[in-house]
Amino acid sequence: MDAPVATIFKGARMTTTYVWEIVQIRPRRDPGKFTLWLSLEDRLVSVPLRIPREFYLNLKSPDTSLFDSSYDAESLVRTLPRNHPCRHLFRVTVPESEFLEMESHFAHLTNNPNVDGVYEMQIPHTMRAVLRLGTACTTTKENDISITRTQSIGLELNGLERAGPSLTKRAYLDGGRILKTLFLYHAINHGRHVLVLVLPSGKFQVHLASPAGSREPLRKMQEQYSALNSARKAAGIVSLYEYPEEIEAHFSYHKDEHKLMAALSAELGTLTDKNYSIVLSSSRDPEYFDLRVKNMYKFPVIPMLTDRAAHLVAVPLQWQSETVEKLMTQYLFFGSWLRVAVEQSTYFDVPVGNIGADAPLFFADIDFARRLWQNDSLLWWSPGLRPDLGGMEHDANAPSEDPNSSVDLANPGCYTNVCLAINVRNLALNSVLQSGIVNELEGTAGATAFDSTSHTLNDYTSGEARASATLGDSVLSPQTFGILKGMAKTWLLDKVRNPGGPSEHAVDHFWRWLSSPSAQMYDPSLQRFVQGLMKKTFIQMLAEFKRLGSQVVKADFGHIILVTSKPPGTASAYATYLLNAVNSHELFTHLELQPDRYYDFLLFMDSANLGGVVSEDPYSTSSNSGPCIAMSWNIESFFPPAVRTAFHQDLRRIIVELYTEHQTHADADRAPLRVIDNLTQDSSAVPQDEVQQKTNEAVTKYLETRLTRRLLGRVSKILASQKQAFTEEEMPAEWLCPLLPGSHRTMATPVIEYVKAMCACLTLIRTHSNEVGILRRNLLELVGVREFASEAQWSDPSARCRVPHVVCRTCTHVRDLDLCRDADLMERTSARSRPGATETKWNCPACNSAYDRRAIESTLIDNIRSLIAAHQAQDLKCTRCKQIRVDDMSPHCKCAGAWQLTVGRAEALRRIRVLTNVATFHGLPFLKEYAESTLARW
Incomplete structure (x- = not known):
């Protein structure tokens, strides 16, 4: 055991051989200067850190005269993003203060005609330090300096290096147990502030500011605290923070935000020498408090990343009780959150105080960027929507969404056998890891796969070796895809070794990271390439289901409905066999x-219009409590209230009666189970063809008699009520058709729309099309419409506004949203930020977490941009022979036909008007403004 050492000598012992654990790298107000918060045993030490500006210039020809002698310019070779040719690459390293002083020089340097590209200019200084140092660092051999001296003169980033595993003797921050934390909660709404500082003793210092x-x-x-704390203990939640049994609250009242922040600063000033870290729970970032709280910089601040609604003061009548509930919920949650945050920081080697706002995306960005650096590749790190490609990202418009890049299959019909609905997860990860098998099955290994064949330098020089692979308009280098695949494989292996650990979280968010423009390492080309692999894998999986005897009713990347050949009672066992058989295939492991x-x-009918009998107990062959009916018909929402209820009740009754008819004959003709001799046919068994024939006869009789009489009576009642309503001076509200975001055509009278929609649903019974046709003709005749008149033709009253592959930030459930037709997206709730107002509720169906409305709105705005670009760059076709024009100069086609647009202007305007309706209905102000301005200038 070491002998006691005087405090004055402790700093001298902590030299380069000592590992410094990093709690946070925090920017200061001076450019290029940062605070490095270190944990040394039981102490927190702040060290000044200087991080230089570093970027790369790819020159067309070597010309060192471009550079000034006051900074370093080093020639080297690296792999550029998207495998762009590396000609004469130089790394420029310059202090940030000098970079700002020589702004005109560097502006001329980066815009010089000899410069082909400028790379890694958009990486923040803090992130560059995090990428290099991780959670622990030591000084380099050339910078032998004690911790005491570093506090006075500071450190250069280049004087530090990442501590290897051999130097790290314990877990990062001892698993978080050595952290002494203060909890700071902040809520705001319409000028009302609630600021609460909680000490480990349980003292709540509550600061309130109100404009009134x-x-x-x-x-x-x-x-409230006792109730929630008891529930936390009962749930057995593991926490790094020891919560007291009793709390003590002290209140301070302030007139405005300035005085409130000043009071907080004064209170923090009394705690500066006690080695506290602050866990900040607020919708505002730490920079917001740095500018307003003078003593905030004296503490490392760990942002607690939670939903914005947890920091929103409720409406005036309920603000006290709801604010207390939110405060206590966040306070009792932060202990377990901190434990998970430290675990994630340890796994991804990121200081706990530098975790990004979207932790799963941030960790994936860091891991992928480090792997690229380790393989001598430059990063395309960018805070914007486009990757940093050295300037080439601005040379072309962003590619439009390829309608063939995803799968959305639907086979309308009436299915009497058991149908199985399946949720699909990890499709992207599986497609990347099994990419070689996908291409082997399709025979496309030479075009889109990265083969493992080795090449010589002569092969690359002569161009015989492929430098990149293409899939559609995406271009990807083998090295980049190999790094991505290796990272995914590492995550998956770690998930198997440590279930529930940080790697499992990374695996679950893999596709969200690849497809999210908010990720710093987002590359649309990489996303489209992986999406192409996903489509190939998905189609192979559907083919495997078909080979095993099931047919596809509906399929997209997140959800599949299959129709089986099995009767009720055997569905669960068959589903287990089916899914195990598919997972046993090497491609779908x-x-x-x-x-x-x-x-x-x-x-x-489609994903927004379906109804059926749901099996509550898949193991049971019969139901004693009657069938459980699931109804989801978007078309009925366009009916006036007077007709909507009738349509819903009638269609529900039809489904129940059709199901009953099929079950009655299937049960009656099913032979009782008994032991029979081998090779001897059971004479009492009814042939399947005979059973089907009896069922068809029963359904035919039902359609021709009972259903026809009932629908004729229903239509007569609606027609009489409609005539009476039309005689009123003012149309009753229950007979007015609602205006919904998908409304795009003029609706006929309610009774005619009822007949058309009901017959469209009955037409799904393909085996009885003749009977349904006769019923349709009789109903149309009753309302005075000819069978083949244009007014009698049915079309979906709702347009579509589809947002594909929306991933839940909480549970990573993948779903295609239709903002015009999905019923759960139309529900309205009170807007918390606007008292008295309402807004639509967009929640994940799996975990009920709110979707990111801002991200979806941004996607829709990008769709308008892509629509405009696609309309302007589209092909011309002949009005007579429909051939596409292959040149740019011919005034007319060879057949003498005139040229016209492939997609007319009217169709593009219709789609933009639908987006305008969507923005108005769902409360998307930016989308509405952009769509309306586009319509005005088009």
Whole structure:
């Protein structure tokens, strides 16, 4: 055991051989200067850190005269983003202060005609330090300096190096147990501030500021705390923070935000020498408090990343109780959150105080960037929507969404066998890891695969070796894809070794990271390449389901509905066999296929219009409580209220009666189970063809008699009520058709729309098209419409506004949103930020977490840009022979036909008008403004 050492000598012992654990790298107000917060045993030490500006110039020809002698310019060779040719690459390293002083010099340097590209200019200084140092560092051999001296003169980033595993003797921050934390909670709404500083002793210092100057305290804090703390203990949640049994609240009232922040600063000033870290729970970033709280810089600040709604003061009548509940929920959650944050920081080697706002994307960015650096590749790190490609990203418009890049299959019909709904997860990860098998099965290894054949330098010089692979308009280098594949494989192996650990979180968010423009390492080309692999894998999986005896009813990347050949009662066992058989295939090893629900009977039009009998107990062959009916018909929402209820009830009854007819004959003709001799046919068994014939006869009789009489009576009643309503001076509200975001055509009278929609649903019964046709003719005749008149033709009253591959930030559930037709997206709730107002609720169906509305709105705005670009750059076709024009100069086609647009201007305007309706209905102000301005100038 070491002998006691005087405190004055402790700093001298901590030299280069000592590992410094990094809590946070924090920017200061001076450019290029940062604070490096280190954990040394039980102490927190702040060290000044200087980080230089570093970027790369790819020159067309070597010309060192471009550079000034006051900074370093080193020639080297690296792999450029998207495998762009590396000609004469120089790394420029210059202090940030000098970079700002010589702004004109560097502006001329980066815009010089000899410069082909400027790379890594957009990487923040803090992130560059995090990428290099990780969670622990030591000084280099050339910079032998004690910790005491570093506090006075500071450190250069180049004088530090990442501490290797051999130097790290314990877990990062001892698993977080050595952290002494203060909890700071901040909520705001319409000028009302609630700021709470919580000490480890349980003392709550509550600061309140209100524009009206009210002095209302937060009530029942102890009761709320005790109830939530008891629930936390009962749940057995592991926490790094020891919560007291009792709390003590002190209130301070302030007139405005400035005085509130000044009071907080004064309170923090009394705690500066006690080695505290601050865990900040706020919708505002730490920079917001750095500018307003003078003593905030004296503490490392760990942002607690949670939903914005947790930091929103409620409406005036309920603000006290709801604010107390949010405060206590966040306070009791932060201990377990900190434990998980330290685990993630340890795994991804990132200081706990530097975790990004979207942790899963941030960790993936860091891991991928480090792997690229280790393989001598430059980064395309960019905070914007486009990757940093050295300037080439601005030379072309962003590619439009390829409608063939995803899969959206639908086979309308009436399905009487059991249908199985399946949720699909990890499709992107599986497609990347099994990319070689996908291409082997399709015979495309030479075009889109990265083969493992080795090449000589002569092969690369002569161009015989491929430098990149292409899939559609995406270009990807083998090295980049290999790094991505290796990272995914590492995550998956670590997930298997440590279930529930940080790697599992990374695996779950893999596709969200690849497809999210908010990721710093987002590359549309990489996303489209992986999406192409996903499509290939998905099609192969559907083919495997078909080979095993099931047919596809509906399929997209996140959800599949299959119709089986099995009757009720055997669905669960068959589903287990089916999914195990698919997962046993080498191509689908890493896919997660989870049964969602079973339908004993399904009437399917499309993903927004379906109804059926859901099997509550898949193991049971009969239901004692009657069938459980699931109804989701978007078309009925366009009916006036007077007709909507009738349509819903009638269609529901039809589904129940059709299901009953099929089940009655299937049960009656099913022979009882008994032991029979081998090779002897059971004479009592009814042939399947005979059973089907009896069922068809029963359904035919039902359609021709009972259903025809009932629908004729229903239409007569609606027609009489409609005539009476039309005689009123003002049309009753229950007979007015609603205006919905998908409304795009003029609706006929309610009774005619009822007849057309009901007959469209019955047409799904393909085996009885003649009977349905006769019924349709009789109903149209009753309302005075000819069978083949244009007014009698049915079309979907709703347009579509599809946002594909929306990933939940909480559970990573993948879903295609239709903002015009999905019923759960139309539900309205009170807007918390605007008292008295309402807004639509966009929640994940799997975990009920809110979707990122801002990201979806940004996607829709990009869709308008892509639509305009595609319309302007589209091909021309002949009005007579429909051939596409192959040159740019011919005034007319060879057949003497005139040229016209492939997609007319009217169609583009219609789609933009739909987006305008969507923006108005769902409350998307930026989308509405952009769509309306586009319509105005077009």
